Each structure stands twice: as structure tokens, then as C-alpha cells.
Amino acid sequence: DGSELVDIENYIRANYKHPNDELFGIAKGKNVILISMESTQSFVINNTVNGEEITPFLNEFIKESYYFNNFYHQTGQGKTSDSEFLVDNSLYPLGRGAVFFTHSRNEFRATPEILKENGYFTATLHANNKSFWNRDIMYQSFGYDRFYDINDFEVTEENSVGWGLKDADFFQQSIRHLKEMPKPFYAKYITLTNHFPFDLDEEDKLVQPYTSNSKTLNNYFPTVRYQDEALKQFIQSLKDEGIYDDSIIILYGDHYGISENHNRAMSEFLGEEVTPFVSTQLQRVPLIIHIPGHKGKTISTVSGQIDLKPTILHLLGIDTKGNIDFGTDLFADDRLEFTVLRDGSFITKDYVYTRDTCYRKDTGEITEERYCEQYLEKAKYELEYSDKIVYGDLLRFYENLRKKGNNE
Ligand code: GP9
Ligand code: MN
Numbered sequence: 001d002g003s004e005l006v007d008i009e010n011y012i013r014a015n016y017k018h019p020n021d022e023l024f025g026i027a028k029g030k031n032v033i034l035i036s037m038e039s040t041q042s043f044v045i046n047n048t049v050n051g052e053e054i055t056p057f058l059n060e061f062i063k064e065s066y067y068f069n070n071f072y073h074q075t076g077q078g079k080t081s082d083s084e085f086l087v088d089n090s091l092y093p094l095g096r097g098a099v100f101f102t103h104s105r106n107e108f109r110a111t112p113e114i115l116k117e118n119g120y121f122t123a124t125l126h127a128n129n130k131s132f133w134n135r136d137i138m139y140q141s142f143g144y145d146r147f148y149d150i151n152d153f154e155v156t157e158e159n160s161v162g163w164g165l166k167d168a169d170f171f172q173q174s175i176r177h178l179k180e181m182p183k184p185f186y187a188k189y190i191t192l193t194n195h196f197p198f199d200l201d202e203e204d205k206l207v208q209p210y211t212s213n214s215k216t217l218n219n220y221f222p223t224v225r226y227q228d229e230a231l232k233q234f235i236q237s238l239k240d241e242g243i244y245d246d247s248i249i250i251l252y253g254d255h256y257g258i259s260e261n262h263n264r265a266m267s268e269f270l271g272e273e274v275t276p277f278v279s280t281q282l283q284r285v286p287l288i289i290h291i292p293g294h295k296g297k298t299i300s301t302v303s304g305q306i307d308l309k310p311t312i313l314h315l316l317g318i319d320t321k322g323n324i325d326f327g328t329d330l331f332a333d334d335r336l337e338f339t340v341l342r343d344g345s346f347i348t349k350d351y352v353y354t355r356d357t358c359y360r361k362d363t364g365e366i367t368e369e370r371y372c373e374q375y376l377e378k379a380k381y382e383l384e385y386s387d388k389i390v391y392g393d394l395l396r397f398y399e400n401l402r403k404k405g406n407n408e
Helices: 005-015 056-064 079-089 111-117 132-142 167-180 215-240 260-270 276-281 305-315 370-392 395-407
Strands: 031-037 066-068 121-125 146-148 185-190 247-253 287-290 297-299 338-340 346-348 351-354 357-360
Touching (some): 031 079, 056 215, 056 287, 079 185, 111 121, 111 132, 111 305, 132 146, 167 185, 167 215, 215 247, 260 276, 276 351, 276 357, 287 305, 351 370, 357 370
Parallel strands (some): 066 297, 121 185
Antiparallel strands (some): 066 287, 247 287, 338 346, 346 351
16 A cells, blocks of 8 residues: 555655755756766776777866766666666666566656656667667656667668667767757667677777787777767767757766676776775766856766766756655755665765775775764665565555645
């Protein structure tokens, strides 16, 4: 009957943070272009391989954007689909399996559904089969108006590599879809080229591979560099088409690209041993929020993909009080710096907790358990409460309560 939801609602209510007054509604009525960057980790930003910048475009773009350098992916086995789940629902994905497959018919209160009620047209663009990750079904539950899938793109042998349509062609072909969308729109782009095993045509290699004993890590850099170039061209197209100034653009990495199987090569690249602490810090992915007319700023608040939903809604001037969101607005003044990863690891302002060990964040040294202890229970509740919602399909009761409340 939904009585389980009461505890959860109380927990969520206690964590709610008032939005930043200066930024609330600053992008009201603007288009939202959300770009999921495949396998893009933060360590490539402002970094070089063989003496060359890996992400020259992003390095410039973050200078005129809000750049979050302590933003973590929180995905599990559902990889890209988990990141989509986090971003659109502010709920955690599951500890096992992919929620896109196991609970696609649940009741959700996702960003597209909310935006639709606020006059937005909502779409996902991704040049893959619509049923991959069960997206076609899940997107209906999230309230998307339209899914531009592989059939909406012209995919040939020449413009494909690895998993499919090359990012540059994907972005270029997407422009006509963007132009036909009713305004304002919420358009989620999912890139593909920078996907394991990081295949790339010679002519698209703008940096040479790295030279470790891991072919995976070596080839990662040219595909990240390629994606960066594709993004550069896309942003230019948005300017040329007059869409840029009417849109906020949000880019984020979906999950790690380099697994722990490549720790030795990674150590060589980073010049430090990949301890469990470093491994956890490597789960950071870039988050870049571009708002026309705003100056660039690097923000170091500890945060994760779960925080995007309330952040976006607040920028658009939509209240989130009373929503079942586990994240908090990234711009809220008094937000708690605390992010839980799907494996139970967590990060606070000063500590990293992973594999039952507490680390000091400034030095990476193991420290006494008691420094992390106060957060242990909270980390557990976060995941447990969210899992209860997903496994019990509890938001269907929330919907009822909400409607009942409205009628009274
Ligand atoms: C597939 C793409 C990649 O459509 O999103 O999925 P991943 O393997 O990264 O989860
Ligand atoms: Mn992915």
C-alpha cells in the first residue's frame, strides 16, 4: 500500500536543499542539450598523451562553463543505461543486473515527464538499435516523446567504426532532427565511438596511441581525442544554426572506460600506483554545464550523476520539493559533499571509503575508520532506500498520493 514509502519520504525531505536563489530559473524556457560522453573519465581533461592534449576542445569549453571536477559516475552492470537511469530519475541503479531490463515497466517520475508538463518536447538521440538496453521500453516509462534511433540516421560502412555510426557523423546528422523538434526541447545525446575496444580509423587518429602493454589503454586516447573533435564540430554547428544561445548544454561521462584490469598500464600513465583509493578517484567523470552568458567556473563539490535531475530542474525554474530525488542541486549553497558509488564506496569532502577502508582524500593515505564511520550508515540507507523503491515499484504509490493530494 506504499506505507514503506513514508520512511523514505522523510529521509528525502531531510536531505532536501534549497536551490541557489541566483541560479534558480536562470535557464527557464531554454532548450536542454544533454550529452552522454561514452567512457569518458576525468583524468583525460587537461592532460596530455605523447605530449599532446587529449581533449583540447573540452579544455577550452570548460573555461566558459561550470566545470565539476569532483563528479563521480555511480553506475553498475547496466553501464550507459545505468547512467541514464541516474541522470533522469535521481535514483540509484541496481547492485546486480540492469534496471533498464529488470524494471522497465515501473512507475517513474523522470525528468522528461516533468519537463513535458512544463511545455517541453523530450527526445533521446542515439544511433543504435532501439531495443539495446531495452531503451525503447524504458524511455516510454520515462516519458520521452521521441527516440531518434539507428533508423533515423544514415549509417554506412564509410561513416561507421567499432560500435556503429561515428560520433562526428552522428552529431552532424542530428542537426536536422534538432531543427524539427518543437521548442523548447530536452534532447539527450548518447555518443558511441569512444567505446571499448576503442577502434578507430587511421584518418581519425588525431593523437597517437599510448605505448604501454595495455592495448585498451593505448587506444583509448585516440578515441577520446576523436570524440573531443566531434564535440567541437557539434558546438560550432549549434552556433551556426542559432540554437547555441537558446540552449544550456550539459556534458557528462557515462562511466569508466578503463577497468581495473589495466591498473599496471594506468599506473605507468599516471605516474603513481593505482591503489583502491586511486581507483575510486578514477571513477570521476567530467561534468560540464554551459549556460549562455555565464562565465566559466570550476566547482569542486563532491557530486555524482544522481545530482543532475534536481540541478537541471532548478536551472529551468522548476521546483523539486516533494520529489523523491536522492540527489541534490549542485549549485545549492549548503549541499552536503557526499557521494555514494554503486558498490558502496563513498566520497566525502575529506575522505574516501572503499573496500572497508577509510582514506584521507588529500594524501590518499589509509586513516582510522572512525573518520568515515559517521557516513557508513547514511551510505547504506541511500542504496537501500533507492533499491526498495525500484524493487517494490513504490513510485506508483507516490503517484497516487500526489494525485490525491492535488484533488483535496
Ligand atoms: C550502446 C551504448 C554503449 O547503445 O550506449 O553501452 P555500454 O556498453 O557503454 O553500456
Ligand atoms: Mn557507455
